[in-house]
Amino acid sequence: MGMENFKQFLAALVTAVSVGFLSIFFVLRWVLYFKEGLAWDGGLAEFNWHPVLTVTGFIFLQGIAIVVYRLPWTWKCSKLMMKFIHAGLHMLAFIFVVISLVAVFDFHNSQNIPNMYSLHSWVGLSAVIQYTVQLVLGVCIYLIPLTPTYMRAAFMPLHVYSGLFIFATAVATALMGITEKLIFGLKDPKYKDSPPEATFVNVLGVLIVFFGAIIIWIVTRSSWKRPSESVLLSLSTNREGSDGTRAGISLSQQPDCVDPEGSREARRRSGKLEDSGQVN
Template sequence: MPSLSNSLSCVDFCFKSPSVRFLLSLAIIVYRLPWTWKCSKLLMKSIHAGLNAVAAILAIIALVAVFDFHNAMNIPNMYSLHSWIGLAAVVLYILQLLLGFLVFLLPFAPLSLRAFLLPIHVYSGLLIFGTVIATALTGVTEKLFFALTSTGYSSFLPEGIFTNTLGLLILVFGALIFWIVTRPQWKRPKEPNSVLLQPNGGSAEGVVGALAVNSDNHGDKSDLELNSEVAARKRNFTLEDAGQRSTM
């Protein structure tokens, strides 16, 4: 039977590693940090993707290290609930990373597809983070049962008390991340939409459509005022267009 130090060192390689958990949690809340709201959305997307990519690489290395450790110690692989949850977390995390890179980072996906997948992407990220927390808690408990069988886990040994305290801190850490993500006041403000004018060949309907989109950002105006403003700009555009044509 492997010693407690060897067992806990193996556990630390996996998703319970503080560095992997920290990168994953930071990637989740990177949009929620108020001092990042002045940064461009593309920069924040790149940081979000980069943190997730580094965490995924560390997770794959950890998974390989765990299998190597089990094979070297003649320990069966993939028999426990901890191993099932951990492998599911790794697979889902890699799929989430690939989908996010292809849809949200590269400029090829249509806006309708992005709008449809965004809620799923956010939910999947929180689900994976919760799965990582569950993997950590089940993993440390499983290794304690194995390592303290002869001495007695129920005897309140210092190793057991320390690991139980660590598990509570991991749970509190996960709850804090969920609290930050679910607070509306921590949500990144939407960037104002710019009005795209088309002086050559542009139609009045296109300008009015752009003005209608931009009018959504003026929350302090009533609908009547907005409609009047749009109608007035449409008339001005029509008159200017007619004057330009008359001089041609």
């Protein structure tokens, strides 16, 4: 695919996806085998939707959404299509996390437990609010065609920073929630007596940290970045031969998927372009 260190990329990606699926398996086994299962009844089985949906949505789906631009086999696809995939996955993650909050608030209200008293809930709710802002700004700036290119470029470092900050905060929030739940939930034997549930759920926490670590590693490798649009475009037009039929191609006319030859070659030709930041 023309990516530098493609094998390392693939190893990191396969590890991230496997650890992610394993976390989902662990959280499901926790609520279905050790706890009360899943239901929408105002009781503990309704609360259990909260960890299940936050881990699958706010951790796993968000993490995958963050790395989709990095998949080298998608570099032949148009940037617009990848934006729809990135935004669509984030939208799905958002829906998951909103339902997870409805579950825990509804559980608290029907059991007369106060809302928003814990550090976990403060940090968690602020992360969800930041995520909402990020989603709205992302759509306005990068999907609406009216936004000028200079504005897209100027906003990109902030978009990437706040995106990674929210993701890391989601991981930290999940760890606090897990710890709280183990302390509240384990009575006899207690958390400090290390019953099997405690050990099992500690492992879930470690898996979540590991998933976050790999996602952040992948997304901070500059050599694994999607080549900028102008580079991909010049490659696809160069390939058309000398009759120049595609020479005047514009971004909006670009087919969903073209097949540019090695993008490493493209990077070499584009010199420092990669370091100048994405413009769209």
